[in-house]
Amino acid sequence: MAKIAVLGAGSWGTALAIVLADNGHDVRLWAHRQDHAETMKETKENEKYLKGVQLPENIFITHKLEDSLEGIDYLLLAVPTKAVRDVCQTMKKNLTTKVPIIHAAKGIEPETFKRVSEIIEEELPEELYRSIVVLSGPSHAEEVGLRQPTTVTVSSRTLEVAEEVQEIFINKQFRVYTSPDLVGVELGGSLKNIIALGAGISDGLGYGDNAKAALITRGLAEVARLGTSMGANPLTFSGLTGIGDLIVTCTSSHSRNWRAGYKLGKGEPLQKVLDDMGMVVEGVRTTKAAYQLAEEHGIDMPITSGIYHILFDNENPREIVEQLMTRVRRHEMEDLVNILDQKMKD
Ligand SMILES: NC(=O)C1=CN([C@@H]2O[C@H](COP(=O)(O)OP(=O)(O)OC[C@H]3O[C@@H](n4cnc5c(N)ncnc54)[C@H](OP(=O)(O)O)[C@@H]3O)[C@@H](O)[C@H]2O)C=CC1
Numbered sequence: 618m619a620k621i622a623v624l625g626a627g628s629w630g631t632a633l634a635i636v637l638a639d640n641g642h643d644v645r646l647w648a649h650r651q652d653h654a655e656t657m658k659e660t661k662e663n664e665k666y667l668k669g670v671q672l673p674e675n676i677f678i679t680h681k682l683e684d685s686l687e688g689i690d691y692l693l694l695a696v697p698t699k700a701v702r703d704v705c706q707t708m709k710k711n712l713t714t715k716v717p718i719i720h721a722a723k724g725i726e727p728e729t730f731k732r733v734s735e736i737i738e739e740e741l742p743e744e745l746y747r748s749i750v751v752l753s754g755p756s757h758a759e760e761v762g763l764r765q766p767t768t769v770t771v772s773s774r775t776l777e778v779a780e781e782v783q784e785i786f787i788n789k790q791f792r793v794y795t796s797p798d799l800v801g802v803e804l805g806g807s808l809k810n811i812i813a814l815g816a817g818i819s820d821g822l823g824y825g826d827n828a829k830a831a832l833i834t835r836g837l838a839e840v841a842r843l844g845t846s847m848g849a850n851p852l853t854f855s856g857l858t859g860i861g862d863l864i865v866t867c868t869s870s871h872s873r874n875w876r877a878g879y880k881l882g883k884g885e886p887l888q889k890v891l892d893d894m895g896m897v898v899e900g901v902r903t904t905k906a907a908y909q910l911a912e913e914h915g916i917d918m919p920i921t922s923g924i925y926h927i928l929f930d931n932e933n934p935r936e937i938v939e940q941l942m943t944r945v946r947r948h949e950m951e952d953l954v955n956i957l958d959q960k961m962k963d
Pocket residue numbers: 625626627628629630648649650653666695696697698700703704721722723724756757758759895896897899
């Protein structure tokens with residue numbers, strides 16, 4: 618059995634710590650706030666982030682980073698994207714063994730457009746870790762905590778390490794696949810949050826299932842367009858970390874991105890929505906990153922662009938929907954038509 622540090626005691630860090638503990642591993646869950654760690658120890662529950670789920674005995678809870686990292690075989694980073702740089706900086710001096718770093722964050726940094734594995738690479742010297750692995754897929758912490766059937770994908774530049782990570786997580790409720798497409802797996806999980814905000818807005822406005830299906834389908838098209846231009850394999854977007862995660866996030870009230878969108882659709886201002894949530898809504902920062910990336914590279918992302926204007930320019934969501942519906946008419950498979958046209962010319 619392995620000794621595994623889980624850094625970040627929010628909903629996802631806690632749910633994944635439970636999966637690892639169920640598999641018999643020695644789990645060290647690190648919360649950066651002492652009071653949070655103490656309360657979890659006392660109540661044997663993470664009341665703030667994963668209410669109603671008892672923490673197994675073999676999860677050691679600490680607020681001391683050095684205690685969580687001592688003698689570990691694997692490190693799981695489960696903090697929001699915004700905190701990844703900070704946590705890497707802090708843990709640098711406490712990493713004594715060279716272990717795989719698994720990350721489970723779903724975001725892109727707005728200022729640099731970096732994916733989380735790139736941020737880790739930038740912050741940690743290569744000699745401090747063995748390989749970086751991303752874990753992503755349709756997986757709400759609330760359901761994972763209740764041991765409900767869930768599937769995810771892990772990806773790393775080294776297949777062997779991805780398979781090791783598959784092995785430590787997999788159990789009969791938590792099925793883990795591997796993928797060689799690190800870029801696609803990271804981007805699918807990050808960009809779907811933008812579309813989930815849109816699905817929530819649409820529901821908040823009172824629109825129905827037709828609009829939701831349109832958002833998911835056309836959303837996937839633009840997510841794949843941007844992702845492919847950033848080096849992802851287009852096929853990855855038809856898998857768990859693409860359409861799979863898009864479906865679960867756009868259709869579930871567990872999703873913080875969907876819930877934030879819903880409130881925006883009901884007319885609440887962004888800052889109030891974020892303050893009331895008390896948990897991370899990754900899609901807001903990722904919308905900024907994707908919008909800027911699309912502008913820079915001339916990639917057509919009308920839904921992302923509309924959501925950007927609702928979030929940051931206070932534009933009226935109903936008017937944005939009208940603009941989307943009255944765009945210039947086009948082929949559904951425009952990219953495919955362009956490829957076929959090109960082939961005919963060749
Ligand atoms: N929840 C889910 O179902 C899933 C989430 N994810 C992804 O996992 C990542 C983490 O999300 P999630 O756990 O849901 O977020 P939550 O909002 O539930 O929790 C975030 C946790 O990170 C802690 N944190 C914030 N800043 C820092 C910091 N600088 N140093 C250390 N800890 C910090 C918070 O502590 P405190 O509040 O005490 O400051 C809190 O415990 C996100 O990228 C999310 O997209 C992926 C799949 C599923």
